[in-house]
Amino acid sequence: MTERTLRIEIQRYQPEDDEPPYWQGYNVPCEEHWVLLDALNHIKDHLDGTLSYRWSCHMAVCGSCGMVVNGDPMLACKTFVRDLPDTVRVAPLSNLPVERDLIVDQERFMTSLSEVSPWVIPAGTPPEDAEYRQSPQELARFRQYSMCINCLLCYAACPQVGLNPGYLGPAALALAHRYNLDSRDDGRLWRAEVTGSENGVWECTFVGECSEVCPKHVDPAGAIQQMKLANSLDWLTAPLRRKERS
Amino acid sequence: MRTVATDMVIIGAGGAGLQAAIAAAEANPAADIALISKVYPMRSHTVAAEGGAAGVIKDNDSLDDHFHDTVSGGDWLCDQDAVDAFVAEAPKALLQLEHWGCPWSRESDGRVSVRPFGGMKNERTWFAADKSGFHILHTLFQTSLKHASIQRFDEYYALDLIVQDGECRGVATLCLATGEEVAFLAPAVILCTGGAGRMFPFTTNGAINTADGMAMAYRAGAPLKDMEFVQYHPTGLPRTGILITEGARGEGGILLNKDGYRYLQDYALGPPDPWPRKKAMELGPRDRLSQAFWHEQRKGRTISTADGEVVHLDLRHLGQAKIDERLPFVRELSRAYAGVDPVTEPIPVRPVVHYTMGGIDTDIQSATALPGLFAAGECACVSINGANRLGSNSLTELLVFGARAGRSAAERVRSAGHKATSVNTDACEAAFGRTTRLLGEVRGNETIAGLRDGLHEVMERCAGIYRDETLLREACEKIGSLRERFPALAIQDHSRVYNTELIYALELGSMLEVAQAMVHSAHGRQESRGAHQRLDYPERNDERFLQHSLATFRGSDPPAIDYRAVVITRFQPGERVYGGVPGAADSKA
Numbered sequence: 008m009t010e011r012t013l014r015i016e017i018q019r020y021q022p023e024d025d026e027p028p029y030w031q032g033y034n035v036p037c038e039e040h041w042v043l044l045d046a047l048n049h050i051k052d053h054l055d056g057t058l059s060y061r062w063s064c065h066m067a068v069c070g071s072c073g074m075v076v077n078g079d080p081m082l083a084c085k086t087f088v089r090d091l092p093d094t095v096r097v098a099p100l101s102n103l104p105v106e107r108d109l110i111v112d113q114e115r116f117m118t119s120l121s122e123v124s125p126w127v128i129p130a131g132t133p134p135e136d137a138e139y140r141q142s143p144q145e146l147a148r149f150r151q152y153s154m155c156i157n158c159l160l161c162y163a164a165c166p167q168v169g170l171n172p173g174y175l176g177p178a179a180l181a182l183a184h185r186y187n188l189d190s191r192d193d194g195r196l197w198r199a200e201v202t203g204s205e206n207g208v209w210e211c212t213f214v215g216e217c218s219e220v221c222p223k224h225v226d227p228a229g230a231i232q233q234m235k236l237a238n239s240l241d242w243l244t245a246p247l248r249r250k251e252r253s
Numbered sequence: 254m255r256t257v258a259t260d261m262v263i264i265g266a267g268g269a270g271l272q273a274a275i276a277a278a279e280a281n282p283a284a285d286i287a288l289i290s291k292v293y294p295m296r297s298h299t300v301a302a303e304g305g306a307a308g309v310i311k312d313n314d315s316l317d318d319h320f321h322d323t324v325s326g327g328d329w330l331c332d333q334d335a336v337d338a339f340v341a342e343a344p345k346a347l348l349q350l351e352h353w354g355c356p357w358s359r360e361s362d363g364r365v366s367v368r369p370f371g372g373m374k375n376e377r378t379w380f381a382a383d384k385s386g387f388h389i390l391h392t393l394f395q396t397s398l399k400h401a402s403i404q405r406f407d408e409y410y411a412l413d414l415i416v417q418d419g420e421c422r423g424v425a426t427l428c429l430a431t432g433e434e435v436a437f438l439a440p441a442v443i444l445c446t447g448g449a450g451r452m453f454p455f456t457t458n459g460a461i462n463t464a465d466g467m468a469m470a471y472r473a474g475a476p477l478k479d480m481e482f483v484q485y486h487p488t489g490l491p492r493t494g495i496l497i498t499e500g501a502r503g504e505g506g507i508l509l510n511k512d513g514y515r516y517l518q519d520y521a522l523g524p525p526d527p528w529p530r531k532k533a534m535e536l537g538p539r540d541r542l543s544q545a546f547w548h549e550q551r552k553g554r555t556i557s558t559a560d561g562e563v564v565h566l567d568l569r570h571l572g573q574a575k576i577d578e579r580l581p582f583v584r585e586l587s588r589a590y591a592g593v594d595p596v597t598e599p600i601p602v603r604p605v606v607h608y609t610m611g612g613i614d615t616d617i618q619s620a621t622a623l624p625g626l627f628a629a630g631e632c633a634c635v636s637i638n639g640a641n642r643l644g645s646n647s648l649t650e651l652l653v654f655g656a657r658a659g660r661s662a663a664e665r666v667r668s669a670g671h672k673a674t675s676v677n678t679d680a681c682e683a684a685f686g687r688t689t690r691l692l693g694e695v696r697g698n699e700t701i702a703g704l705r706d707g708l709h710e711v712m713e714r715c716a717g718i719y720r721d722e723t724l725l726r727e728a729c730e731k732i733g734s735l736r737e738r739f740p741a742l743a744i745q746d747h748s749r750v751y752n753t754e755l756i757y758a759l760e761l762g763s764m765l766e767v768a769q770a771m772v773h774s775a776h777g778r779q780e781s782r783g784a785h786q787r788l789d790y791p792e793r794n795d796e797r798f799l800q801h802s803l804a805t806f807r808g809s810d811p812p813a814i815d816y817r818a819v820v821i822t823r824f825q826p827g828e829r830v831y832g833g834v835p836g837a838a839d840s841k842a
Contacts, residue, residue, distance in 0.1 A: 023749065040492065051754075056701070056745035057745050057746040057754065059752070063292065063298070063459035063461045064296075065460070066586060067585075068301055068582075069301070070295060085589060117407070126396045126399050138352075139363075142363045146358070191352070
């Protein structure tokens with residue numbers, strides 16, 4: 008196995024020490040095929056047991072190991088050492104409060120997700136002892152938006168998430184859109200109360216970084232622009248709906 | 254210490270835990286449910302399941318066929334009453350997920366699509382491309398958010414069950430974010446903590462699959478059943494152990510040795526053609542396929558690579574369009590982690606530890622031997638999988654028995670009529686004691702990595718695909734001595750906030766205890782059945798071992814191993830037959 012020693016500088020923060028975050032460097036002998044997560048595990052096992060970070064699946068599907076690597080949000084399990092320069096700076100995800108070392112507080116996303124009602128709101132009762140019929144074309148309309156692994160790289164990349172602490176954020180909005188587009192769902196107008204509010208889609212200034220960094224090509228920026236359009240049409244047609252109801 | 258008095262505690266928020274929580278919330282809307290997990294629900298290992306979930310839905314299929322496939326696939330170690338309940342409730346559970354929005358792949362007429370899977374006579378595996386577990390988990394998690402009575406405690410690590418007067422009264426936990434000790438008190442507790450694959454070095458399992466729940470139940474006196482049965486999935490990527498779904502073979506993929514030969518035909522799984530063909534060749538059961546690899550390696554017919562011995566999983570004949578539609582994740586994983594595009598090259602694969610058939614002994618209502626304690630999913634053993642689980646039965650299992658656990662617990666809450674507001678302090682202190690010791694000043698010279706490496710080495714070498722008396726005796730001795738060394742474990746981190754090193758230490762302790770149950774159960778079973786293969790006892794022995802093993806915790810001593818008869822209702826033990834001519838592949842009674 009070819010080895011290469013990488014200098015990994017990690018932003019450390021331990022709230023119990025009353026010290027501001029600082030950088031700590033480690034020289035890590037890396038095997039050629041390693042991902043950054045393997046290098047962090049080497050540090051944890053052999054160099055410094057106090058380093059804390061989240062990880063589990065090691066296959067880019069559980070969404071635990073998002074971090075900022077040389078300035079870009081990435082999954083540590085899908086960042087290959089062979090693609091990294093000799094010195095790497097690793098920091099926690101931006102725009103979210105740091106709890107310790109590479110661990111950020113994810114409650115903002117969890118709350119935003121709950122607020123957009125990410126579940127099927129059916130028009131009537133579901134078919135008895137049978138599935139809803141959904142054509143492959145209908146599935147294809149929303150499938151991409153259902154691929155979000157909640158890794159929060161998009162929150163770290165989005166300037167609006169940093170500027171407005173109330174903004175629901177790209178992943179939560181993309182998941183709202185996922186249900187809006189699902190042929191089994193009739194909850195779009197209900198969700199629009201939240202997604203069309205001041206903390207919803209109109210906060211997005213279409214920088215598009217969220218889609219750039221998404222490891223699963225979910226394209227939250229596209230979802231948000233489509234929701235803006237739908238939201239505008241809803242606003243224009245709202246008087247008509249009121250008339251129908253009365 | 255803080256206490257939280259509630260009606261029901263569910264430990265683990267993967268597929269089984271979320272399903273249990275939703276079922277309990279629906280069965281008893283007035284009950285307060287605390288859903289505790291050491292990770293956020295979306296990180297749970299259900300997320301990594303790929304191929305799909307089995308349930309009879311098509312006209313050409315029947316519950317009887319699903320029953321027979323499962324029982325013969327499990328080499329008759331399945332409890333047949335449990336399998337009957339399982340196959341009967343499977344379709345409803347999968348339909349319910351469909352109603353909740355799971356993006357199942359579809360036929361052109363809008364119905365759900367099913368694919369063939371190993372050991373299954375008919376197509377009955379529902380799938381969402383090759384991210385079925387991911388979509389099931391996220392659908393359940395997102396659906397759970399609409400139930401206000403489900404209160405989540407994300408990133409709380411469960412230390413031990415609180416037991417008083419012979420009943421489970423709650424669980425002692427550590428809040429990872431603060432290090433605070435929190436005792437949850439409730440008349441009903443459900444364990445849904447997943448498997449134990451991380452006790453092996455080469456596994457598809459995520460870092461979190463460390464046998465915590467099994468160990469908690471075991472320490473509290475609930476026996477662990479059939480722990481000797483560990484499933485090797487035949488197709489993992491070398492080095493990382495990343496899973497390449499059986500769905501790849503369900504779609505028509507083939508396995509080739511170094512001569513480009515479909516070697517499975519030499520292991521009572523052929524003839525190779527016509528292909529694809531159910532219950533034959535690459536669609537044989539996982540135990541047989543992994544064992545065939547072992548023999549091929551012995552014969553020098555596997556392919557030597559820098560990452561060890563492999564065979565080739567060839568999907569090229571499926572074509573790019575089908576691979577991209579049905580197996581996009583397989584393509585993504587192969588390209589990223591093996592540097593191979595399955596559209597143009599075969600994928601190197603080898604058997605990899607994947608699933609723990611054994612677990613906490615439960616009845617078919619998901620109740621354990623400890624009153625007040627229930628269990629479901631991979632941590633439990635309700636005995637639908639027997640000696641070898643069929644692929645795509647476990648996602649369905651966590652739905653069916655997760656829901657049963659939720660309903661059983663809801664019923665117990667209703668009959669208890671009140672929250673468990675107090676327990677005696679001794680019971681709580683005992684549960685919190687282990688953490689205090691690890692964090693305290695008493696230090697030895699053992700390290701987490703050192704003990705874990707020792708565990709990995711012995712499990713892989715002595716408790717793998719083939720075992721024998723000498724290896725297993727050595728495994729029993731070595732795991733015993735690792736347990737003796739464990740109290741001398743020293744950790745560097747003595748802080749409270751997100752002390753992941755402390756958690757790794759506690760997880761290691763759990764794995765050592767459960768590994769001991771595993772190797773002693775394996776040592777006791779002097780026969781070969783399903784995934785438990787003994788070179789010194791190559792035959793199945795129904796006279797002695799048509800029985801479940803039950804390992805009971807005995808403190809620092811090795812476990813006591815007892816046996817209980819398998820429940821046989823209508824399908825007498827016979828020979829497992831795979832391959833053969835089309836349509837004739839079935840078990841002989």
